[in-house]
Amino acid sequence: MLEHTLVELLSRSVISNPNGVYARFNGQPFTYAELDRDSGSLACGLMAQGLTKGDRVAVMMNNSLMALTVIFALSKAGLVWIPVNAQQRGEGLRYILDHSEPRLLIADADLVPLMLDALGKNSLPIYSNGEADLAIPLSSLVAFSQGFKSLPPGLDDPFAIMYTSGTTGRPKGAIVSHQMLLLASEAVSLVSGAQRDDVFFVWEALYHIGGAQLLPLPMTHGIRLAMVDRFSASRFWEQAKQEGATHIHHLGGILQLLLKQPPTPLDQEHGVKIAWGGGCPSDIWGAFQNRFGIMIRECYGMTEASSITTYNDTGLVGSVGKPIPWFSVQLLDEHDNPVQCGERGQIVVRENLDGALFPGYFRNPEVTAKTLRAGALYTGDLGSFDADGNMFFHGRMSDSVRCKGENVSAWEVEHVAAENPHIEDCAMIGVPSDIGEQDIKLFVKCKSGSSLTATELSVWLAQRLAPYQNPRYLAFVEDFERTASQRIMKHKLSPQLDDCWDRFAK
Numbered sequence: 001m002l003e004h005t006l007v008e009l010l011s012r013s014v015i016s017n018p019n020g021v022y023a024r025f026n027g028q029p030f031t032y033a034e035l036d037r038d039s040g041s042l043a044c045g046l047m048a049q050g051l052t053k054g055d056r057v058a059v060m061m062n063n064s065l066m067a068l069t070v071i072f073a074l075s076k077a078g079l080v081w082i083p084v085n086a087q088q089r090g091e092g093l094r095y096i097l098d099h100s101e102p103r104l105l106i107a108d109a110d111l112v113p114l115m116l117d118a119l120g121k122n123s124l125p126i127y128s129n130g131e132a133d134l135a136i137p138l139s140s141l142v143a144f145s146q147g148f149k150s151l152p153p154g155l156d157d158p159f160a161i162m163y164t165s166g167t168t169g170r171p172k173g174a175i176v177s178h179q180m181l182l183l184a185s186e187a188v189s190l191v192s193g194a195q196r197d198d199v200f201f202v203w204e205a206l207y208h209i210g211g212a213q214l215l216p217l218p219m220t221h222g223i224r225l226a227m228v229d230r231f232s233a234s235r236f237w238e239q240a241k242q243e244g245a246t247h248i249h250h251l252g253g254i255l256q257l258l259l260k261q262p263p264t265p266l267d268q269e270h271g272v273k274i275a276w277g278g279g280c281p282s283d284i285w286g287a288f289q290n291r292f293g294i295m296i297r298e299c300y301g302m303t304e305a306s307s308i309t310t311y312n313d314t315g316l317v318g319s320v321g322k323p324i325p326w327f328s329v330q331l332l333d334e335h336d337n338p339v340q341c342g343e344r345g346q347i348v349v350r351e352n353l354d355g356a357l358f359p360g361y362f363r364n365p366e367v368t369a370k371t372l373r374a375g376a377l378y379t380g381d382l383g384s385f386d387a388d389g390n391m392f393f394h395g396r397m398s399d400s401v402r403c404k405g406e407n408v409s410a411w412e413v414e415h416v417a418a419e420n421p422h423i424e425d426c427a428m429i430g431v432p433s434d435i436g437e438q439d440i441k442l443f444v445k446c447k448s449g450s451s452l453t454a455t456e457l458s459v460w461l462a463q464r465l466a467p468y469q470n471p472r473y474l475a476f477v478e479d480f481e482r483t484a485s486q487r488i489m490k491h492k493l494s495p496q497l498d499d500c501w502d503r504f505a506k
Contacts, residue, residue, distance in 0.1 A: 191311040
């Protein structure tokens with residue numbers, strides 16, 4: 001399983017199946033031979049610019065065949081990929097570019113102005129996928145025709161520095177090795193039950209670990225990637241059926257968005273067998289399986305632990321399952337003592353295979369030391385075990401509010417609120433209270449055409465939440481800013497108290 005890097009896997013696939021289809025993007029096929037040829041040419045072009053093994057290259061691209069070419073080219077050349085969320089703007093983008101210090105930038109043409117703005121007075125060469133002012137066409141590098149020859153990267157070499165979404169603060173650059181990428185891909189095969197000739201429908205951006213972890217799968221398990229440029233709830237099942245998809249990935253509210261679409265005959269005629277991923281609430285698990293005829297296979301993980309730590313292949317509703325073979329998991333209290341069965345504790349991950357945990361955050365020793373302690377990864381997430389050792393996820397430790405002497409999990413409040421038929425999505429934060437501790441502010445995006453009022457929603461929530469869980473403040477929004485995995489960027493939500501409805505107001 002861990003004998004060959006991404007580069008070596010591609011070389012072997014070209015020899016054994018040159019005309020085989022590695023992936024399709026919006027219906028256009030991309031063979032192993034084409035991927036090898038184009039990525040080799042681009043690798044030559046990059047090295048001709050004076051780059052050397054270990055140099056970093058920041059890439060801001062949406063999914064495309066060229067994005068695939070760029071990732072494989074960087075890997076061939078031993079360069080470190082800095083995937084940049086295509087939704088990044090301004091200060092957030094400026095921070096990543098400043099912190100990672102890339103030697104060269106690559107971007108889709110429409111994203112070049114954002115990179116230029118973030119660079120300010122800094123000067124770096126920018127290569128664009130398409131024509132863009134003040135950028136060099138990427139095609140000029142792909143045009144290099146000589147065969148690429150170089151020693152492939154080692155398993156322990158860095159494949160990428162992935163800046164985590166950071167829903168509560170600045171992103172941190174998790175160093176992901178080539179081995180970690182392979183382990184992530186192998187874990188996907190366990191979660192999804194992948195079989196040869198399966199087709200994975202890929203909506204998630206490659207610049208997120210949820211997309212990147214799929215890159216080895218066609219070469220290790222004989223599946224095909226069916227990629228689209230973006231997630232569309234209204235076109236989802238039509239696109240999946242057109243591609244003959246057997247598997248879909250769920251994360252960050254995707255299942256909820258699909259359930260809220262109007263019923264159509266495609267609900268049972270799409271051909272998909274399995275939805276695999278993380279974040280399926282217990283209360284919609286059965287409803288989704290029954291409506292769409294799809295088995296849900298849930299998992300838990302994070303980029304820092306090769307993406308996936310536990311997986312549920314038994315169908316136990318609400319559980320994220322048991323550890324992947326190369327990990328062991330403990331649930332610890334604030335004194336690092338194991339919690340009792342059924343009690344909640346911090347999820348702490350230890351590796352059973354050297355290199356399965358990340359080596360640390362790039363140029364961030366202080367946060368690395370807090371996260372990696374005594375050879376274990378302290379995730380900052382809460383979990384509990386049942387008597388059979390199945391784990392249940394209870395949200396981020398930091399994503400909670402201390403209200404009226406009680407810890408209120410945002411995850412719990414949000415999932416209750418999301419049951420309201422008028423609500424499309426929601427997010428909870430804590431705001432300062434006038435009597436100490438915190439009060440709860442809930443942001444709500446209503447479904448189109450809804451006439452739900454704050455008073456009606458507050459009464460509805462009071463019937464379903466404990467008094468200390470019921471939000472004091474309600475704010476209605478048109479939409480949320482989201483990460484690549486469609487998670488709401490909570491650090492951008494307003495903590496103001498004068499822009500919302502107050503349950504205590506006279």
